[in-house]
Structures are given as C-alpha cells and as structure tokens.
Amino acid sequence: MTGPSVTGAVAGDAQARVNALRALLERHAHAYYVLDSPTIPDADYDALFRELEALESAHPELITATSPTQRVGAPPLPAFTQVRHSVPMLSLANGFADEDIVAFDRRVRDGLSASDEVAYATELKFDGLAINLRYEAGVLVEAATRGDGATGENVTTNIRTIRAIPLRLQTAQPPAVIDIRGEVLMYKADFARLNARQRAAGLKEFANPRNAAAGSLRQLDSAITAQRSLRFFAYGVGLLEGAAMPPSHAALLDWYRQLGVPVCEHRKVVAGASGLLAFYREIGEKRSALPYEIDGVVYKVNDATLQQQLGFVARAPRYALAHKFPAEEASTVVQGIDVQVGRTGAITPVARLAPVSVGGVTVTNATLHNEDEVRRKDIRIGDSVIVRRAGDVIPEVVSFVPELRPLDAREFVMPTACPVCGSTILRLEEEAIARCSGGWLKCAAQRKGGLQHFVSRRAMDIEGLGEQLIDQLVDRKVINTPADLYRLGLVGLAELDRMADRSAQNVLAALEKSKATTLARFIYALGIRHVGEATAKALAAHFGGLDALLAASEEQLLEVDDVGPVVAGAIRTFLADPLNVELIAQLRAAGIHWTETTARVNAVLPQSGKTFVLTGTLPTLTREAAAALIEAAGGKVAGSVSRKTNYVVAGSDAGSKLAKAEELGVAILDEAALLQLLND
Ligand code: D41
Helix, strand or coil: CCCCCHHHHHHHHHHHHHHHHHHHHHHHHHHHHCCCCCCCCHHHHHHHHHHHHHHHHHCHHHCCCCCHHHHCCCCCCCCCCEEECCCCCCCCCEECCHHHHHHHHHHHHHHHCCCCCCEEEEEEEECCEEEEEEEECCEEEEEEECCCCCEEEECHHHHCCCCCCCCECCCCCCCCEEEEEEEEEECHHHHHHHHHHHHHCCCCCCCCHHHHHHHHHCCCCHHHHHCCCEEEEEEEEEEEECCCCCCEHHHHHHHHHHCCCCECCCCEEEEHHHHHHHHHHHHHHHHHHCCCCEEEEEEEECEHHHHHHHCEECCEECCEEEEECCCCEEEEEEEEEEEEECCCCEEEEEEEEEEEEECCEEEEEEECCCHHHHHHHCCCECCEEEEECCCCCCCEEEEECHHHCCCCCECCCCCCECCCCCCEEEECCCCCCEEECCHHHHCHHHHHHHHHHHHCCCCCCCCCCCHHHHHHHHHCCCCCCHHHHCCCCHHHHHCCCCCCHHHHHHHHHHHHHHCECCHHHHHHHCCCCCCCHHHHHHHHHHHCCHHHHHHCCHHHHHCCCCCCHHHHHHHHHHHHCHHHHHHHHHHHHCCCECCCCCCCCCCCCCCCCCEEEEECECCCCCHHHHHHHHHHCCCEEECCCCCCCCEEEECECCCHHHHHHHHHCCEEECHHHHHHHHHC
16 A cells, blocks of 8 residues: 555645534534534634635635535525425414413314323424425435425525524434424524614614514525524424434424424423413513514424324314414504603603504503604604514514505604703704703603602612602602602602502601612612613722712723713713702711722722733633733723723734724734733
8 A cells, every 4th residue: 555645645634624623613503503502702613614714725625515614605596496395384373362272272182082181392483484404315405485385485595504504414324305394583682783784884674583584585695694693493394204203293303403403492391281371371471581583382292193193274284383472563553753851851752653452562652762763764643653562671663664654644853842841952963862951950851750760679769659659749849859759758748649648658668768778779879871770880889988989080980890981971970060969968968878888999900991802812821811811910801992992912813803903003912912011
C-alpha cells in the first residue's frame, strides 16, 4: 500500500475538521432548537460556522447538501411549483365551549365502544403554517405547504434556511421515506425585531407573527427567508416507509425528538374529558408567557390503533379536536379618538370603539400609543379596525381595514390644550410623546396619575385606595399631593361615595402600615421620570440613605449602575423643584421611614467607571477569565460598543464590534495590552 500523498493528507485533515465542525454545529443547533437549552453563545456558534465556511471554500469538493453552510444560497425561484401530498394533509375539527369537549369525548367513546376513560395526547395548537417535510434515507428532500390538503406549494429552498429543521435526521437507521408534518411559526420576540427592522427600513410591518411567518415563507428569494428566524414544531406524520409506525401519538413525538426534530414541550397524556379540560385551563394560564402564539390546544386519541378505528368525517380525523382559545383579535369600528393624560402629562390617543368582545372581555377603548403611531398606522375616525388584547396587556389598535374605510373617515388631530386642565400641550422635537405642560399643580389628571402610582403595589403598597377613590379625593380637592394622603381622617374619608366606615378604617390602617417601607420603594413612589423600580433599587443600594441621594451631583448620579445622562438629568430636574423637595420633607414628617444602610462605598479601583467590550477570541484568556480580571480591577464589561465604551479588547475573528470601535474611535487593546493595563 502506498502512503497518502502530501496533498491527500492535507485534504484528509480538512475532511476530519469539516466533519467535526458539522457535528459540533448540528449538536449546538439541536441543543438550541430541540432541547431549548443553548450550549454556546451565538458568537461562538458563528465562529465555528465561519471556520467551516472557510474550509469549504478552500476545499469545495468537501461541500455536501446537508452541510449547515448549505441552508442559504439557492438562486431565487421564478415561482413556486405544486406538490401533491402522498397522503392528504387533513384538517382539524374545532371546539370552543366545555360542552364541545365533552361531546367530542363522548363521540370517541361511542366510536370505540369504550366504557373506560380514553387516553388522550394533548399539545399546543401553534398559530403558524402547516408544512410537510419529506425525508428520504434521512435527508430532507422536499418541503411543501399544506395548500388545500391535497396539493401544496414546494417551499423546499425556503424551508432549508430554517435552522430548527434538521437537514439530516439524527439516526443511523433512517426510514426509507417519512413525511413529517408540523407548523412553521415565528417567535413573538423575533416578530417584534422584524417589525422594528421593517419600520427602520420604511417597509410595511406585519400585523402578527403568523402573517410574518407566512410572508417569510412565501419569498421567492430564500435569502430573505433566511433572515427571518422561523421555527418549526412537528405534530403529525404522512407517508412512512421502511420503519414501523409508532404505537401512539406520544411515541411518535418522542421519536421525532430523538431524530432531532423539534416537538411541543407542553404536552402530556391525560384521561377523559376532565383531563382535557384541565390541560386547557393550565395552558390558558401560561398562554401569554409562551414565546410564541398559540390559538388553542389540540387533543388526539393517543393509541394509534384506536385512531385508525375511528376514521374520518369530512377530511378531519375523528380522533382529534382543536380546542380554541377566545380570539385575541377582533374587528370593530373607531367611533372617536380622544386623548388621555398620564401621570407625567404624557398625552395618549385612545380609540373609542363600538363595544366588541376580545379574548372573552368587552373592549370599548384601545390605545393608539402616540401621535406618530396614529399616522403610521393611518387610523381614522370611522375606520373598521383590528383590535388586539393579549394577556393582561392594554388593548391596542393593530391596523385598519382599507376596503371598509368610509368616505367621510376623519383624521385625528392632536389637541393643542390639555383636555383636563387646559394647559398647552407641548411636544419636544426629539420626543415621540406630547405632554401637558400643566404639571401636577395645575393638572388634575397628573395629580391622579401620580397618586395612583404612589399607592400602587410596587410603590408604597397602600391597599384599598383604588382609582375611583383617588378620583373623588382629587375632584373634591380633599387631597392634592401624596403627603395629603397621610393627613386624611376618618371623617373626610367616610363622606365619600360608596365608602362605609369599615372601608375608611381599612384605608387608614393601610396608610399607617405603608409608613414602614424601604428606601427603594419610596424613591420609586416619587414617580421621577425614567426612574423605574430597578433604577430606584440601584439608587437606594448605591446611596444607602435619602440625604446622600438628595445631595448627589449629576456626576455622582452617573456613578450608579445603569444610570445614564437622561436618568441623572431627570433626577436632578425633579430635585431642583422646591415643591418636590417640600413634598419629600412632608412625607418624612408624616412618619414614612425605612432602614438606611451605609452607602456602598466603592473603593476606588484602578478601572472604576471604565467600560470594556470583549470581542473575538483572545490567544490565551477565555472570555470569562478576561471579564473576571477586568471586574476585579473595578471595570465593567458591556455587550455592545457605544460612545460610553472606554476600551474594546479584540482577539482574532473580531467582527462588527471592532469595526464599530474603529468608527467611534474607541481605544482598542489586544490581550497583551489589556494585561499591561490591568497590571499598571
Ligand atoms: O399546532 C397545530 N396547529 C396543530 C395542527 C397540531 N398541534 N396538530 C395537528 N394535527 C393535525 C392532524 C390531527 C390532522 C394530524 C394540526 C393539524 N392537523 C392541522 N393543521 C392545519 C391543518 C391541520
């Protein structure tokens, strides 16, 4: 046997590294998309990916269709071709009320002549697009939309760009042919990012993640689809050759997961109608916290043999039912657009709507956020609109229906005077928000808003002082400021409408109790602009006591974690107003107290106040080690480069952060220079 030639050895090394990189990239993608537990930072993934790309471009003969680099790059299509599904993609029957579910379970038991409770596999009903993935010998060969169930469109090149979908099944013994069916969708966060990008580019925004997913999949140029972060979850099977059909739905999904295909994590096998309804309620509570949108849950008889026995009605299997949640969107008519005045004087346009039920609640008002939003969405009085109410979020107007715009639809005009106090409404040039210039002295709406904030649960937590009570107290001029609350007596309170003696006593007790608080709550309760709960906590921890905060200069405020010029400026503006200083004095005099701590004296370390950004791979230090050294010297490590960055520490393969640093003229260090700086 002759030894390998020199070039053969090099190619062999490249082949080994290419194999290793592909295996690594597939493993990390699997951990991310299937197991939902990322194993490495995105930047590290990208570095491995680039290494593979470089090797493949040096050795084009090593490129294979299933390499992770080969997801994008197919030339744009002239049009989608039709695909006939080998096994039709059926539809799902729907149920809404509990009775529909009880009736479904009864039909199933009658159909099976079952006297015992039936075992059902339950899962989420993803709000995306149904897709069929054809794998032959474990390799993805074709992907098609559901279409009418019999024929769909060939979207293979687009589907190949979706990293959640494996190009190869993870098994040494793949079935000869398998049709994996599931839903392509877009996560809510990716949808928000996409719309932000569309807006910045002056392009049309998508109404919801489902439309965004559909629009992304319908691109003839797959390079666009590749930028859209689509996801996939499998829930069904079509043709299967060369492997046994799993005995149950739960077993099918377990098998998919083993093959590296993402499946729904919220699934369980339950017994009978009561088990189905319990699952529905459980998911209903989790719904708004899920990273993607669902429009219900799906129930399937778990046992595959029983599924077969039940058969079909009108293209829908009798063994399955979608239990829909009340829609989060509904259409109605804008009868008017008013403005609301918030506690900081912010003027919010609010659409007055013909009452409509959204997600089970009657909605008559929906926010339009601000003037620019009204113009951008082009919402006019008289328009038919889509209203959305997701979870506990305030209902909002999503879009208008152009076909239904009446000829006399009127545009919104921002008033020039505050509807509550008549003061001028001002809109600063660089701000999106128009504000009432009255302040809380003149504007009752701002007084009410400020008081509501002051008593709220996360601020002073004064129970029993609801919105209506505060409205009455302000309208009758019983109180003006938060300090007045602590001067309230039983007589004054009991005179109010719908206020029994007993409730008045409860309010007084709650006021008394609220006097023992924390500095962070007190700072937050003051309602200083841009000072939310987290900032209030940071301020309290940093200064330890109120007097130190009151005396702090803008520079000293800037030393607090996460306090930038805007926040520091807002605090100084607030404290420069003698009325606010007086309010604080009165509140303390009323007996509000907290335990002060000693200020966190930042021993001045050599790099205190300096911000570092790490990018690329350093020759000897890991990222964590470099960060630890910087922090030990008092420095901070940030994720992105801005004008505030003092140093960018760049290693090999540094990308956009290095470019940004060069653009902004930020000092750039290599590892040696960093160590030198930290040692000085
Ligand atoms: O999450 C879904 N949207 C979903 C859709 C699901 N979890 N299961 C489904 N199961 C089926 C059967 C029972 C027919 C295999 C479905 C769909 N069908 C479906 N999606 C669109 C049409 C039908």
